[in-house]
Amino acid sequence: MAERLLKFVSIDAQMPNKREVAKRTGDFHEIYAEFITQKANEQASRCSQCGVPFCQTGCPLQNNIPDWLKMTAEGRLEEAYALSSATNSMPEICGRICPQDRLCEGACVIEQSGHGAVTIGAVERYITETAWDQGWITPITPPRELAEHVGIVGAGPAGLAAAEALRNKGYQVTIYDRYDRAGGLLIYGIPSFKLEKVVVSRRIEHLKASGVTFVQNYEVGRNGTLADLRAAHDCVLIAIGVYKARPLPCPGSDGEGVVEALDYLTASNKTGLGDYIPAFESGALNAQGKRVVVIGGGDTAMDCVRTAIRQGAAKVTCLYRRDRANMPGSAREVSNAQDEGVVFEWLAAPKAVHATSKGVTGVLATRMRLGEADSTGRQASEELVGGEFDVPADLVIKALGYDPEPVQTLFDEPALKVSRWGTIRADAITGETSVQNVFAAGDIVRGASLVVWAIKDGREAAEHMHQAMRKQARQLGEAAQYAAQRDVTLKPASF
């Protein structure tokens, strides 16, 4: 079968076809088409099957990439799916939205040797979409039902991955979430042109069919406390993500017409799902016909600029204080945004937002330059004297990142230790917090990160919750056995 591999010398790297700019910016559908079978086999066959698979180390889940690429090249797709899903709870989602250029594909040996990486993410998506189409993904039927109940707060990727892993082992799982739909940022943050919502809801339906209970519109801090959840469950997992938007420290940044990125994206996603959103209908969270300025350079900023283009903005400008090479967002998403007509002002930072009684009129920005690198190697950005310029705007979107909400207050539990950044302090290996039988996973532990890391954390926390619950069950069993023996010993002999 070796002749089916190592084709990177004769076959070029190729992503699935991208829809033409004019067509894709007119709707919110995903921009990449599905690989056809022949293309997936061909692209998988480019893998060099190198001795040390750097792609695997570049993947946070340590996916066994070379083996499932080999199986795909050989047409053994059911086996490829079994292998890829053994380490990843949502391979079709990671295949779509992981920043592969910074993870598996960035580490691929043939990428490093200048041949262009194997398109790992696209093949992973293809394998799992085939599994769904062929009916290989069926509801979970655990080997035996266990008595223990687990409560998970947060139905984002960390909570969902943990729920799946725990249900596989037979635990009774309930997920609580403050939103009306499950999925966390997969449903209300990330736009459909990167991840269609049916892909997320299919996973939720799968978990429901597997016996996981979802309690929506339940907010810890409003509807209950951590003590309530601990009383109702044997173990609790906190996977609530981070939602406190970082402020824009300049005059005018809280005025009318200046909005938070997640408010804007959530309104757009909800509208796409058929909900009536007054702030979208009124225009407050709708970019149609407006000159839009987005401030920030991460994934969230890229999602905002591209959403604004699709809503029919008159012009979309992105202001970022560093240069393109230092943008934290995926390079692939930045070039997609450029292709779609977004204007990038790199090395530019806002100094003030100007407004009249009618709303925002523009942003006063200044040119920056990169200075000395700090101890982490990152160059600080410094203002250039006399570099001020105006960017006209009718809508300004702040996309500067997110910090945790005050969890000790929300969960009414001062014993729940947090770091100085407000993230929950959890054991790096087990995910256990300072409160017994309470674990934490995902962004609320790491700070704003990636879906693939949230999945990894959720799976690992689930494994350690399982170990903790089995240990407690054994101890209870031993105690009961001991008590029974004592009972027998102490019982007066009956004559």
Ligand SMILES: Cc1cc2nc3c(=O)[nH]c(=O)nc-3n(C[C@H](O)[C@H](O)[C@H](O)COP(=O)(O)OP(=O)(O)OC[C@H]3O[C@@H](n4cnc5c(N)ncnc54)[C@H](O)[C@@H]3O)c2cc1C
């Ligand atoms: C706009 C945007 C775009 C992104 N794009 C990408 C991308 O392309 N690729 C990528 O890998 N990552 C991306 N990310 C990051 C990624 O979405 C997160 O790292 C990931 O979703 C974190 O998962 P999580 O489960 O920890 O938290 P979340 O997905 O945030 O889920 C947390 C859940 O907890 C619920 N919750 C919060 N507080 C409470 C409470 N008190 N009570 C009950 N429920 C509560 C929330 O409603 C939510 O459903 C993006 C992030 C944003 C904001």
Ligand code: SF4
């Ligand atoms: S999970 Fe993400 S990083 Fe890992 S192989 Fe898939 S696309 Fe690459």
